[in-house]
């Protein structure tokens with residue numbers, strides 16, 4: 001579905017727009033995939049697939065999210081904005097009856113460690129310390145072949161049934177998401193209209209040591225939590241202003257894949273492409289940082305929507 005694009009104003013994307021690979025329904029808005037992106041917050045292993053499937057946030061959607069953000073942050077102007085104390089994390093493991101996807105506790109703990117290292121700037125000297133940290137509060141386990149293999153189809157039901165906590169609780173769901181999709185997330189702005197759908201979905205084999213080639217160091221989790229905290233992709237809006245709405249991430253024409261060296265896809269804009277930024281599509285081993293601008297932006301989103 002992408003009919004909302006017809007209205008001209010996006011009033012809070014329903015969470016079912018936050019998925020990733022469903023192709024636009026025929027006959028709707030239709031002509032431009034840019035008008036019809038169903039997967040604003042997805043991470044895919046092949047950037048080409050995201051373009052084909054419309055798995056990107058349109059400029060209009062990003063602009064509407066930013067408008068909601070600026071409106072929500074306005075009353076807080078002049079106040080000191082701080083990241084929260086450790087964010088509680090509830091992990092919901094969906095697995096198959098034959099044991100596939102039954103992520104062991106040790107790998108879940110590793111995933112939390114990866115989040116903490118990433119958000120405290122521990123992967124690169126130049127990485128920002130966002131001040132955010134995470135602690136594992138609970139793990140739920142559901143064995144269901146249908147939910148495991150067809151998560152996307154049943155996600156509204158699954159999340160409504162399993163989600164815990166309030167706006168400040170990070171709910172993470174793991175399942176089999178198919179071959180190209182690594183994960184997706186809702187944005188903080190989505191919480192008010194659909195709190196039961198709030199959270200992050202990641203492919204079970206992307207957790208540290210999960211065996212997903214190129215993507216099993218846990219940074220799909222890092223990336224999707226970035227969306228959950230309010231960040232866009234570094235390549236949002238390509239070389240056009242306002243890019244990803246963050247001043248210190250250089251412009252980038254399109255998603256990176258692998259780990260390109262010295263890529264500069266917007267030569268008229270300052271700086272090489274931010275291929276090592278967690279909000280890109282590069283391989284896990286390539287990504288090592290958030291910027292100070294991103295740190296400020298997530299703290300502000302937290303204050304506006306999740307505190």
Ligand SMILES: [Zn+2]
Nearest residue numbers: 041042043233
């Ligand atoms: Zn993403």
